Amino acid sequence: MQNLRIPGPTACPPETLAELSRQMINHRGPEFADMQARIMERLKLFFRTQNEVYVMTCSGTGVMEAAIVNTLSPGDRVLSVSIGEFGDRFFDIAEAYGAAVTKLAFEPGTAADPKAVANALAADPGYKAVLVTHNETSSGVTNDINAISKAIRAVNPDILLIVDAISSLGCIPFAADAWDVDVSTTCSQKGFMIPPGLAFISLSPRAWKAYESSTIQKYYFDIGKAKSYAERGQTPFTPAVSLYYGLDLGLEMMDKEGMEQVNARHAAIGDYTRAKARALGLKMLAEGPHASNTVSSILVPEGVNAGELLKILNTDYDTVLASGQGKLTGKIVRIGHMGMTSREDIDAAIDALEKALDRLGYKKPAGVGA
Numbered sequence: 001m002q003n004l005r006i007p008g009p010t011a012c013p014p015e016t017l018a019e020l021s022r023q024m025i026n027h028r029g030p031e032f033a034d035m036q037a038r039i040m041e042r043l044k045l046f047f048r049t050q051n052e053v054y055v056m057t058c059s060g061t062g063v064m065e066a067a068i069v070n071t072l073s074p075g076d077r078v079l080s081v082s083i084g085e086f087g088d089r090f091f092d093i094a095e096a097y098g099a100a101v102t103k104l105a106f107e108p109g110t111a112a113d114p115k116a117v118a119n120a121l122a123a124d125p126g127y128k129a130v131l132v133t134h135n136e137t138s139s140g141v142t143n144d145i146n147a148i149s150k151a152i153r154a155v156n157p158d159i160l161l162i163v164d165a166i167s168s169l170g171c172i173p174f175a176a177d178a179w180d181v182d183v184s185t186t187c188s189q190k191g192f193m194i195p196p197g198l199a200f201i202s203l204s205p206r207a208w209k210a211y212e213s214s215t216i217q218k219y220y221f222d223i224g225k226a227k228s229y230a231e232r233g234q235t236p237f238t239p240a241v242s243l244y245y246g247l248d249l250g251l252e253m254m255d256k257e258g259m260e261q262v263n264a265r266h267a268a269i270g271d272y273t274r275a276k277a278r279a280l281g282l283k284m285l286a287e288g289p290h291a292s293n294t295v296s297s298i299l300v301p302e303g304v305n306a307g308e309l310l311k312i313l314n315t316d317y318d319t320v321l322a323s324g325q326g327k328l329t330g331k332i333v334r335i336g337h338m339g340m341t342s343r344e345d346i347d348a349a350i351d352a353l354e355k356a357l358d359r360l361g362y363k364k365p366a367g368v369g370a
């Protein structure tokens with residue numbers, strides 16, 4: 001079986017996959033309403049919020065767009081913090097809808113410095129919102145959202161903090177309420193052990209206030225529609241019912257395991273992956289507290305072609321790792337370890353990596369990994 005080790009979509013457990021083939025139900029009937037209520041209640045646990053969490057049928061980029069169109073208006077000043085490709089995407093979406101966006105970029109492989117974010121806000125009091133990625137999947141770096149939130153609120157307590165937690169929530173600790181996040185977004189194909197196609201969004205009271213005055217044109221992603229239909233146990237448009245079946249079970253499994261334990265399991269598999277890579281003499285792009293526990297970026301050793309490495313892994317070892325993106329293209333390969341990932345999956349991937357590197361002439365430095 002293929003060892004799919006990309007940072008989403010992730011390989012799903014057979015139990016959730018089996019749910020996907022169940023017969024359809026009426027999405028405006030009582031069974032759907034019960035299922036949606038269960039799902040929304042459990043999602044609140046993982047968002048660590050008292051606010052409602054709405055499910056939308058779309059990919060992660062869809063809820064990023066929902067976050068923007070529901071809280072901003074054309075011309076609003078926005079500070080977009082970017083530590084990589086997905087931070088850049090948030091910038092692009094806000095700009096596409098006519099916000100006046102300023103990018104605050106940090107070198108790929110590093111985390112956003114909360115002080116620098118606060119300083120950018122202090123230098124210009126006109127900002128209405130800050131956009132930030134919790135876990136930058138393109139570099140394998142996790143931002144400290146709590147520290148960023150505290151730093152920006154010290155400058156402007158009412159600013160909207162809008163967070164892409166797409167490759168973190170449900171894996172790495174995230175706390176919408178305790179961290180005073182206004183819009184929290186994530187989606188199905190990363191930590192929730194089901195395929196792509198559903199996305200989740202929660203708004204704070206501050207964000208709902210912004211919704212009331214937002215003048216960006218919206219229709220499919222209008223969160224007000226999602227709210228009023230959810231109150232009747234429905235969604236405004238036909239939902240991906242099969243994915244709801246999978247999600248219902250995935251959340252039940254996560255709830256049984258316990259949120260703290262799910263987070264601890266991701267921390268352990270992150271540490272394990274990095275230790276195994278280091279034991280081959282490889283270096284990580286990110287180390288220390290900002291190294292991601294859902295995706296690890298390994299620097300490709302000098303003299304090794306990243307594209308060839310990935311191709312050999314795929315064709316000869318049935319192992320799929322992800323390439324670098326943007327500025328990191330050719331410089332790193334990424335191993336996903338979110339959702340249902342075992343030590344055996346990582347052992348097999350690292351074993352394949354060792355063999356493929358050997359074929360490309362890589363020699364482990366003397367004294368490493370003994």
Ligand SMILES: Cc1ncc(COP(=O)(O)O)c(C=O)c1O
Nearest residue numbers: 059060061086135137164166167
């Ligand atoms: C951090 C982050 N943001 C946004 C996205 C975009 O999600 P999607 O590809 O589901 O639209 C991804 C997907 O990999 C991601 O990792």
